[in-house]
Amino acid sequence: MAAFGTISVSSCSKDNESQPAQREQAQAQDAKAEEAYPGQSGQTTVGSWGGEAITYQEINGDKVYEGDILLTPGQAATAAGQGQQRPSSAGRTSGRWPSAIVYYTIDSNLPSQNRVTDAIAHWQANSPVRFVQRTTQSNYVTFRVGSGCSSNIGMVGGRQYINLASGCSTGNTIHEIGHALGLFHEQTRNDRDTYVNILTQNIQSGYEHNFTKYGAQGISGTDYGALDFGSIMMYGSFSFSSNGQPTITKKDGSTFNIQRTGLSAGDKSGIDAMY
Template sequence: MKTTRFSLLMLGLGLGMTAFSSCSKEQDAAAPASTAAVQAAKVEEAYPSQTGPAQVSKLGVYQQINGENILEGDIILTASQVNPTGPQTESAGRNTGKWPSAVVYYTIDAALPSQNRVTDAITHWQTYTAVRFVPRTTQANYVTFRVGSGCSSNIGMIGGRQYINLASGCTTGNTIHEIGHALGLFHEQTRNDRDTYVNILTQNIQSGYENNFVKYSTSGYSGTDFGALDFGSIMMYGSFSFSSNGQPTITKKDGSTFNIQRSALSAGDRAGIDIMY
C-alpha cells in the first residue's frame, strides 16, 4: 500500500493551528478552462483574501492577521509557540502534540450552521482511522467547532480548549482537512523532502502568500515525514493554489500539474495517521 509522508508539527510546548476560509485563492477563472473545471475544491484560509506582515519568532516566520498568529494560511499558532522556552525536541513535540490514546474530545457550538459538516467529517475519520471522537463532558483538553471567518484550526493538541473555525463556505472536505491539522498534520507541500517530488514556482505565487509554500523545517519547526509525498492527500495544495496569474504554483518534477482534492482521506493519509497514532 502506498503510504504518505505527513509533516507532523512537533513543538515542545504544544501545537497550534487555524481554520479555512469561505473564499479561496484558487484562481479558477484565470486558469485554462480544462484546469478550472477540476479546481473546484478550495484551499483553506483563516482570513480569506487577507495577509499580514511577516513576523519572525524563535521558531521561524508566520503572519499576524487580526491579532492572531497565522502559519501557512490556516494554522493558528499560540503565543507560546511563537515564543517558546526550553529545548524544542522531536520527542517532546510528539508527546505534547498528539491526543492521548488517539481520542479527541469535542463540542459543537450551537450557533454553527450545517453541523452535518462536522458530524460527517468525524464519521469519515472514525471509519478510516483509529482516531476516536468523543463528545466532551468535563475533559480539560478538547476541540470546539465554531463559526469562523474562514477555515482554520490549531495544530495538534495544545492543551485546554481549542477551536476548529468554519465559515459557511467550509465544506465537509475542508472540515476533514482542518481535523487533520488538529491531529498534528502540516500541509503536504511543506514536507522536508518535497523538492524531490515537486517544483515550487515562486514567480506565480500571490504576493503575501509565499510563506504558505515554505518547508516547515525552513520555518523553524521540527517534525517527522511519513512515506512518500502524496499528491492525493487531503492536506495537499493543488497546482494552481494561490496563483497570481493563472499559472501553476506547484508542479510535479516533470512539469505536469495535478488537482487538489478535498473529498476524503487518501490511502496514504490513512496509513500516515495509523503510523502516528
C-alpha cells in the same frame, strides 16, 4: 526550479489560449484551499523557532501560519525566541492526542453541523482516532463559526478551536481535523523537492511561507512514504496563485488537482503510524 519542456512552433498561441482555462482552474481550486482569513493579509513576522526562521502573518489578532494554521500565544512566544522549544513530532506531526481520543464540542451557532459530524465519521471509519463529546475534559476542540477554515496544529492544551466559515465543506473540515491531529501540509515535507517544483514567482505576495519545508521552519518530524499528491493535506497546483499559473508542479512540469473528498491511502497509513 521550474522544469522546461520542448517548444513547438505553435506553443505560443496554445499557451495564450490555455491561460483563461488555467485561471478558471486556479480560481476553482483557490475556492477550496483553506485560509483562516480569505482575502485578508496582515503583517508578516519572522521569528526564531528551534534555531530556524519561522514566518507567519498577524491578522485580526491571530498568528496565521501556512494560511490556515493558528499559532497559540505560547508557540508565538517560542517563535519570537521567548518561550520553550517546540515539542518534537512524529510522522509530520506535533502534539498527538493521548490514547488517540479527541474530545470535542460543537458550538450551537455553527450552521450545517453535518459538516462536522460527517467529517468526524469519516475520520473514525478510516483511522484509529476516536472522537468523544466533551463532558469535563480539560483538553478539547470546539467547532465554531469562523472567517475561513482554520485550526491549531496538534493538541495544544486546554480549549482549542476549528473555525469554519459557511463556505468550508466537509472536505475542508476533514483537512482542518487533520491539522488538529498534528498533520502539516503535505507540500511542506522535508523531501518534497524530490517530487515537486515550487514556482515561487507565481505565489501570491505574502503567502510564500505557505510553501516552506517544515524542517526549514525549525519543526522536527518524519515523512512516511512518498509524497502523496492525493493527500487531503496537499495543496493543488494552482493554490495561492497570483497570476493563474501553477505554484506547484510535478517534477515533469505537469499539474495536479487539489483533493478535498476524503483521506487518501497515504493519509490513512500516515495516521496509523502516528496513532
